[in-house]
Amino acid sequence: MAQWSVVQAGDPVLRRRAAEVPADQISSKPVAQLVDRMWKTLDAVPGVGLAAPQIGEPWRVVVVHDLPEFIEHYTELQLLERERGAIEPYVLVNPVITAVGYETRIHFEGCLSVEGYTAAVERFHQVDLTYVDLEGRHHQARVGGWHARILQHEVDHLDGVLYVDRMNTRTLCTTDNYSDLADLPTGAAVDAVTGDGDPPA
Numbered sequence: 001m002a003q004w005s006v007v008q009a010g011d012p013v014l015r016r017r018a019a020e021v022p023a024d025q026i027s028s029k030p031v032a033q034l035v036d037r038m039w040k041t042l043d044a045v046p047g048v049g050l051a052a053p054q055i056g057e058p059w060r061v062v063v064v065h066d067l068p069e070f071i072e073h074y075t076e077l078q079l080l081e082r083e084r085g086a087i088e089p090y091v092l093v094n095p096v097i098t099a100v101g102y103e104t105r106i107h108f109e110g111c112l113s114v115e116g117y118t119a120a121v122e123r124f125h126q127v128d129l130t131y132v133d134l135e136g137r138h139h140q141a142r143v144g145g146w147h148a149r150i151l152q153h154e155v156d157h158l159d160g161v162l163y164v165d166r167m168n169t170r171t172l173c174t175t176d177n178y179s180d181l182a183d184l185p186t187g188a189a190v191d192a193v194t195g196d197g198d199p200p201a
Helices: 031-043 076-082 145-158 173-181 188-193
Strands: 047-049 063-066 087-099 105-110 117-124 126-130 136-144
Touching: 031 047, 031 063, 031 087, 047 145, 063 145, 087 145, 105 145, 105 188, 117 145, 117 173, 117 188, 126 145, 136 145, 173 188
Parallel strands: none
Antiparallel strands: 047 063, 063 087, 087 126, 105 117, 126 136
């Protein structure tokens, strides 16, 4: 595997439950080196989140950010529909998420480990999050919108689950084909790609 490449679907590391990082190892040099590798990989790819199994390391570690330059091309209406805003970079060790209520949202997702494709996925709108940072401090928060979607996607990776396991299979399309629909509201994009609606003008 190239230095900053991402493991692709078909590698068994993506289908196994990752191991928790022992409490006495969270602030260790090996974990710091793992996280450094993850950030460098995420910057090279780039993406909004990365789980350790995606670089072949079976540990429950995730890095997340949603940089301003990732969202600057969206209109205000698109950001509102996606409930998306910039997220400062942070590291989650042994994260646990719990759905808050039953409200869900459907949006298109891609994955660095399933290159070239995207599909609509239904996710919980809000989650309660607990995790440990690299200094061993415990955190908890209630997270909603696109941030909650990112967390659900990445924690799925830690449990051996890919977004293709949760997607609406009729919406699977190449990222090239989706690029023609990306400016549409999600419902309209779903209708277009499934053939249930009129093609975009």
